[in-house]
Amino acid sequence: MAQIRVEQLCKRYAVAERQPGAWGAVKGLFHRRQRVVEALKDVSFSLQAGELLGFIGPNGAGKSTTVKILSGILRPTSGLCEIDGLTPWLHRIRHVARIGVVFGQRTQLWWDLPVIESFELLRDIYRVDEAAFRRTKAEMVERLRIERLLDTPLRQLSLGQRMRCEIAAAMLHRPSILFLDEPTIGLDATSKLAVREVVRTLNREEGVTVILTTHDMHDIEALAERVIVIGNGVVLRDSSFEALRAEALGETRLVVEFAGAPSAIDIPGVSTRTREDGAVELAFDARRMPAHALISRIAAEHDVADIHVEEPQIEAVIARFYALHGAAEG
Amino acid sequence: MNALRLYGRYAAASIAGQMQYPGAFALTAVAQFANTFVGFAGVWALFARFGHIGGWSLGEIALFYGAISMAFAIADALSRGFDVFGQEFVKTGNFDRLLLRPRATSLQLAGYEVRLASLGRLSQGAVVLAVGIWLAPIRWSLGDATLLAWAVAGGVAMFYGLLILQATLSFWTVESLEVVNIVTYGGVEAGQYPLDIYARWFRDLMMFVVPIGCVGYLPLTAILGRPNVFGAPAWAAAASPLVGWAFLGAALVIWGAGVRRYTSTGS
Numbered sequence: 001m002a003q004i005r006v007e008q009l010c011k012r013y014a015v016a017e018r019q020p021g022a023w024g025a026v027k028g029l030f031h032r033r034q035r036v037v038e039a040l041k042d043v044s045f046s047l048q049a050g051e052l053l054g055f056i057g058p059n060g061a062g063k064s065t066t067v068k069i070l071s072g073i074l075r076p077t078s079g080l081c082e083i084d085g086l087t088p089w090l091h092r093i094r095h096v097a098r099i100g101v102v103f104g105q106r107t108q109l110w111w112d113l114p115v116i117e118s119f120e121l122l123r124d125i126y127r128v129d130e131a132a133f134r135r136t137k138a139e140m141v142e143r144l145r146i147e148r149l150l151d152t153p154l155r156q157l158s159l160g161q162r163m164r165c166e167i168a169a170a171m172l173h174r175p176s177i178l179f180l181d182e183p184t185i186g187l188d189a190t191s192k193l194a195v196r197e198v199v200r201t202l203n204r205e206e207g208v209t210v211i212l213t214t215h216d217m218h219d220i221e222a223l224a225e226r227v228i229v230i231g232n233g234v235v236l237r238d239s240s241f242e243a244l245r246a247e248a249l250g251e252t253r254l255v256v257e258f259a260g261a262p263s264a265i266d267i268p269g270v271s272t273r274t275r276e277d278g279a280v281e282l283a284f285d286a287r288r289m290p291a292h293a294l295i296s297r298i299a300a301e302h303d304v305a306d307i308h309v310e311e312p313q314i315e316a317v318i319a320r321f322y323a324l325h326g327a328a329e330g
Numbered sequence: 331m332n333a334l335r336l337y338g339r340y341a342a343a344s345i346a347g348q349m350q351y352p353g354a355f356a357l358t359a360v361a362q363f364a365n366t367f368v369g370f371a372g373v374w375a376l377f378a379r380f381g382h383i384g385g386w387s388l389g390e391i392a393l394f395y396g397a398i399s400m401a402f403a404i405a406d407a408l409s410r411g412f413d414v415f416g417q418e419f420v421k422t423g424n425f426d427r428l429l430l431r432p433r434a435t436s437l438q439l440a441g442y443e444v445r446l447a448s449l450g451r452l453s454q455g456a457v458v459l460a461v462g463i464w465l466a467p468i469r470w471s472l473g474d475a476t477l478l479a480w481a482v483a484g485g486v487a488m489f490y491g492l493l494i495l496q497a498t499l500s501f502w503t504v505e506s507l508e509v510v511n512i513v514t515y516g517g518v519e520a521g522q523y524p525l526d527i528y529a530r531w532f533r534d535l536m537m538f539v540v541p542i543g544c545v546g547y548l549p550l551t552a553i554l555g556r557p558n559v560f561g562a563p564a565w566a567a568a569a570s571p572l573v574g575w576a577f578l579g580a581a582l583v584i585w586g587a588g589v590r591r592y593t594s595t596g597s
């Protein structure tokens with residue numbers, strides 16, 4: 001049975017429109033014009049325990065609205081959501097005791113307190129018994145390599161150090177589901193890799209279900225087996241990451257530099273464009289025409305100095321996907 | 331861990347956090363002490379000139395003044411989270427963080443910060459109250475002392491409720507709500523004197539709308555053995571601080587409605 005079941009979630013907000021100027025502000029006190037914003041139109045999906053789901057979409061697509069509903073801090077206008085048998089917004093306290101949430105841009109630790117004291121407060125807030133707390137803490141401290149940070153006040157830590165502590169904090173009550181909202185934002189390369197490594201381990205070794213929202217496609221590439229793309233309040237795509245990548249590979253680029261004068265390349269199914277530096281860029285569908293076949297054919301027919309394949313950037317792919325579905329932020 | 335013990339843990343953490351900045355704590359505490367002390371010095375000056383105010387002696391006024399001042403200082407020290415709620419939690423979206431924890435939001439906000447700087451106001455209130463106890467023209471019995479403590483406790487509850495109501499408004503608007511301070515700070519100022527010195531409409535306001543009279547005027551007149559202007563019998567005057575707790579209860583119910591509104595509209 002699915003651990004998370006979401007059916008036809010819909011969320012509409014009434015947003016007060018502000019009128020410009022001081023007089024507008026005064027009028028706004030008495031009469032507000034309201035505009036209805038449809039943040040979610042129809043979102044449905046289900047998730048098995050132990051899955052790692054990447055949740056992506058442009059800004060304003062409805063990602064955070066969905067995550068807020070799933071984590072119990074927002075109630076939808078209509079629709080159904082059941083997580084481990086609970087409806088998040090109806091059973092908030094029981095539900096949030098079972099989930100862990102990490103915001104990349106917001107801390108759940110106490111700014112002026114040493115990290116260990118924040119952990120102990122969270123232990124009491126979540127009613128974790130002492131033995132279990134000590135076990136989990138020891139494990140997380142080791143996995144995230146934060147032993148040396150525990151006695152330092154949070155405000156003195158770097159962002160990367162802080163994020164490692166945040167993830168440990170979110171796991172102290174052994175949640176079965178972990179929500180990660182932009183966990184790598186602003187991190188340096190080493191910290192990003194460390195965060196991804198830990199998330200992968202928690203998911204694979206401990207069976208924690210992970211829902212990851214991010215704009216960093218490398219996070220998705222490194223972690224998510226399954227990806228949901230959301231745009232304009234609906235699910236645009238729900239597929240394996242491999243399927244999304246295969247779709248992206250619909251257009252692969254080959255860059256050909258000629259030894260002598262460039263000659264025209266005319267192969268059906270391949271479009272060409274001459275770059276400013278004189279190299280010729282070929283776009284083709286790698287699923288229909290394998291790159292190696294194309295390379296040997298061109299090498300045989302032309303006087304070539306160098307050929308290399310340019311894999312499409314996952315970011316470019318996603319951007320094109322958003323544009324295609326009219327989901328890019330207006 | 332039950333709510334009360336958790337609250338203690340929160341308080342300890344908050345104090346540890348503030349002790350990171352001992353200079354700031356000391357300065358604010360001293361300033362608060364001086365500020366409220368000057369206020370009472372003004373009252374003393376009036377007595378030095380006129381001897382009585384509306385038939386009340388300095389000792390009696392000090393009793394009213396000290397009890398309300400202390401009640402407010404305690405409520406104020408423990409309600410910092412509600413005080414900064416609109417700015418620090420609603421505007422920034424940090425309220426989400428509280429909703430993500432398996433505890434009542436009101437408990438988490440109460441534990442957000444125990445404001446050590448309020449010790450200034452508190453100690454000043456205690457000094458004035460001590461003056462009142464000493465100068466008041468009665469012989470103190472155990473019953474009187476209990477009733478005094480009961481009145482102060484009711485006052486803490488009432489002011490806490492008022493501060494929660496003020497914070498609840500932030501769910502509807504995050505505009506500056508300084509205007510509501512008229513009720514809280516104004517209420518404290520006015521409640522520090524026996525209500526019969528005021529005009530009837532204002533007296534009724536302080537009794538039946540914002541029931542400061544129930545936690546100050548009524549029980550204290552009962553202690554002093556003087557009739558009250560509302561004609562309440564002595565037993566009712568003694569029981570009236572209960573209204574402070576009822577007021578706090580009502581404030582928490584309204585707070586719950588605010589939270590439900592927040593979760594329906596988001597930030």
